[in-house]
Amino acid sequence: MPSSYQTPHLKQRLVAAIAVSLALLGSAAQAQEKIKLKFADWMPLTHYTVINAAKPFMAKATELSKGTLEFQYFPAEQLGKAKDLLTLLQSGAADIVDISPAYISDKFALSSVAELPAMFTTACQGTRAYASLAKEGGILSDKEFKPLGVRVLVSVAYAPYKVATVGRKVESVKDFSGLKLRTAGGAMDMTATRVGAVPVRMPGPDILPSMTRGTLDGSLVPLQSMKVFDMQTVAKHMTTDVSLGSFITVYAISERAWGKLPVDLRAALSEAGQFATETHCNYVDTQEPKVVAELEKEGVKGNTMAAGQLQLLNEQLKDVANEWAASLDKRNRPGSAVLTEFRKAVAK
Structure with missing residues (x-):
């Protein structure tokens, strides 16, 4: 081929090679572009749920996304109180928030199913059952979270609630x-009322000052949360064998934020959510016996119910779940269906 034809062809090849290189550089730059998600939490940094759920969730999501996902984390009500975080999520002021359904029971009445007494005996049992209903396709996802424009990533159910009191020891009904x-709040109010107590609804940070002033005689509480709120400084007694419900908290992302993410980053968040869900419940179940021993060393005396009283208590509480479901059914909410699904999930 004459040399006069070589130069144009060489130029074309060079131009093509440069174009490919620029395209590759552009793709690499695009792949490395960071996506920052604003995460609002009402819990303090010292809370074991932050340490064993929030932090593992963010770390795992960052790892799985190879650093593409980044988080701006706002703990301890920096962006708003627990009852206001759903509003922050829906308004776009945050992308992910910690929602505790009991604090917004008018919006999340169905989620109270996991707060009913004597439903499960370990945190993992309750967590996995609740998570199966709150995930994509579950009845809580379809009937409660989706209508509000939010999607659950992490589910947390605490160890069954006990009773901690300042003065009176509880060993009989x-x-x-x-x-x-x-x-x-939520189903826990029904539990307290059924046993003849006076329910006083309030968030965790308000417990200590209320117990100190005598506004409260005690609290229904997972024992691992007592030291989080310094309750051991005023409480003198705690039951160790009752199961008076639980408390649910979830990390949820707005559908708006979810819809903007590419498929691979959605997958990273979902996997990180499952990881954090398991990490937290395993921690709680492992620590429960140790917590009882620590609290007793600090002066909170543990006791079981007197002979025959635990059975009597459970008998007194057995209809709470059915009453809870019936009350929701009357409001055209699928209480009975949710209760049935939850019981099935717990039994698996």
Whole structure:
């Protein structure tokens, strides 16, 4: 081929090679572009749920996304109180928030199913059952979270609630009578009322000052949360064998933020959510016996119910779940269906 034809062809090849290189550089730059998600939490940094759920979730999502996902984390109500975080999520002021359904029970009445008494015996049992209903395709996802424009990434159910009191030791059913006990709202109010106590709904940070002033006689509480809120400084007694419900908290992302993410980053968040869900419940179940021993060393005396009283208590509470479901059914909410699904999930 004459040399006069070589130069144009060489130029074309060079131009093509440069174009490919520029395209590759552009793709690499695009792949490395960071996506920052604003995460609002009401819990303090010292809370074991932050340490064993929030932090593992963010770390795992960052790892799985190879650093593409980044988080601006705002703990301890920096962006808003627990009851306001759903509004922040829906308004776009945050991308991910910690929602505790009991604090917004008018919006999340169905989620109270996991707060009913004597439903499960370990945190993992309750967590996995709740997570199966809250995930994509589950009845709680379809009937409660999706209509509000949010999607659950991490599910947390705490160890079954006990009773911590300042003065009176609770070892019989009649010992509950008249006690002003803190509840988180929702189904827990029904539990307290059924045993003759006076439910006082309030968030965790308000428990200590209320117990100190005598506004509260005690609290329904997972024992691992007592030291989080310094309750061991005023409480003198705790039951160790009752199961008076639980408390649910979830990390949820807005559908708006979810819809903007590419498929691979959605997958990273979902996997990180499952990882954090398991990490937290395993921690809680492992630590429960150790926590009892630590609290006793700090002066909170543990006791079981007197002979025959635990059975009597559970008998007294057995209809709470059915009443809860019926009350929701009357409001055209699928309480009975959710209760049935939850019981099935717990039994698996």
